[in-house]
Amino acid sequence: MITPALHITRQDGAASVELRGDWTALALAECGRAGELREAMRGLDGAGAHGATRWSLAGVGRLDHIGAQLMWQAWDGKLPLGIEVSAEQRRVFGRIMSLRPDGWKKHVVERFNPVTLLGGSTLSLLAQLVSGVTMVGQFTFDLLRFARAPHLGPWREISANIYSIGYKALGITALVGFLIGIVLSYLSANQLRTFGASLFIVNILGMAVIRELGPVLAAILIAGRSGSAITAQIGVMRVTEELDAMRVMGISHGFRLIMPRVLALAVSMPLLVAWTDLMALAGGMLAAHSQLGISAAFFLRTLPDAVPVANLWFGLGKGVVFGMLIALVACHFGLRIKPNTTSLGTGTTASVVTSITAVILADAVLAILFKDIGL
Structure with missing residues (x-):
């Protein structure tokens, strides 16, 4: 040397x-x-x-x-x-x-420019919206194709997603719903006892849980549990080039990946909402009996009169909407993940945050549009 x-x-x-x-x-x-x-x-x-x-x-x-x-x-x-x-x-x-085609020159870091930052964020948001609208349109065509030939549909994928998204989420939704019912009942009991209106705890619990808390709580749990899993699954398929292999073989991403998950969540979410409502009311009944001495028989007998059945159907309908929103957002971010681990983590986080935000916004819009139903 x-x-x-x-x-x-x-x-x-x-x-x-x-x-x-x-x-x-x-x-x-x-x-x-x-x-x-x-x-x-x-x-x-x-x-x-x-x-x-x-x-x-x-x-x-x-x-x-x-x-x-x-x-x-x-x-x-x-x-x-x-x-x-x-x-x-x-x-x-x-x-x-x-x-390094640029000749190994040092990159000059630009100073913070709020106008540039705002413009970039706006363009990114518009690109996300265009991509989301395109996905909804493709899902509509896939749904029509499935309705035209249901015997050729992805029934196995739909069934597997209902099991993993719906059945496996019964435990966590039951636990959280039961605890939320207890907390809400305890807080309401302290105030109602002050004014001598203990019997109205049935109205408060029934209306709050069945109309609002049940659907939103179940949707947030599913967005964090199943929405992130959907994004990660599709993202891993991007990293391992399975999505490219499907495209080469002529297999539609929308028909085999997106539509089964959207339909599975549209079917599972109303059932999970009803299950969460039931467990939250059970926890509320337990706390009401402990705090106010209201028996479970009186609670169940008064509940149908205190809460019109239209609120139940409204809550279940919101579950369908929330489920489809979560699935579409999760698939959208999953397909946008680049073939590297950093993008996978960032995309999964963005999917959960966006899903929860979309659920809350949709709940606010539905509450305003249907404010006279069931009240």
Whole structure:
């Protein structure tokens, strides 16, 4: 191994530089002069690509990417004019150039510009909306195709998603619903006892749980549990190139991936809403009996009169809407994930946040539109 060195010859005001030795990572590390050599090359008069200095690599024995990068940086990302270099050495520099077409120039970090930030966010939001509308349109066509030939539909995928999204979520929804019912009943009991209106706890619990809390609570739980799982599943398919393989084989992403999940959530969510309502009312009855001495028989007998049945159907209908929203948002972000792990984590997080936001916005819109139903 020969130590890397520079041999400089000056004649008639012009400089000729011949690089000698082995310009490899091992040779540069052992000599300990990598930085000094780079600065010496950079400090030569006219050492740039358009300078008058003549360079020769004829004396270089071995050259690897580390040594070539050191020279490349000293030459400001361009080979000097008239350089004497072998074909193999030129190929090494060509590979470096292909990695960084911009010539290894430092990127200038732009200062914070609120106008640019607002414009970029607006364009990103518009792109997301266009993509979402396109997905809804494709889902509509897939649904018509499924209705026209149901025997060719993805029944196995729909059944599997109903099991994983609906059945496996019974435990967590039951636990959270029961605890929310207890908390709401305890808080209401303290206030109602003050005004001597303990019997109205049935009205408060029934209306709050069946009309609002049950659907929203179940939707938030499913968005965090199943929505993230859907995004991660499709994202992993992107990382492992399964989505590309499906496209090559002519298998529709919408018909085999999106539609089964949307239909599964549209079927599972009303059932989960009803299950969450039941467990929340059970927890409320238990707390009402403990705090106010109201029996379960009186609670169940009074509940149908206190809460019109239209509220139940309204809550179940909201479950269908929430379920379809969660599935569409989860599939949308899953398909937008890029084939790397960072994008997978970011996309899953964005999917959960967007799903919960969409559910709350949809609940507010439905509450305003149907404010006179069941009241």
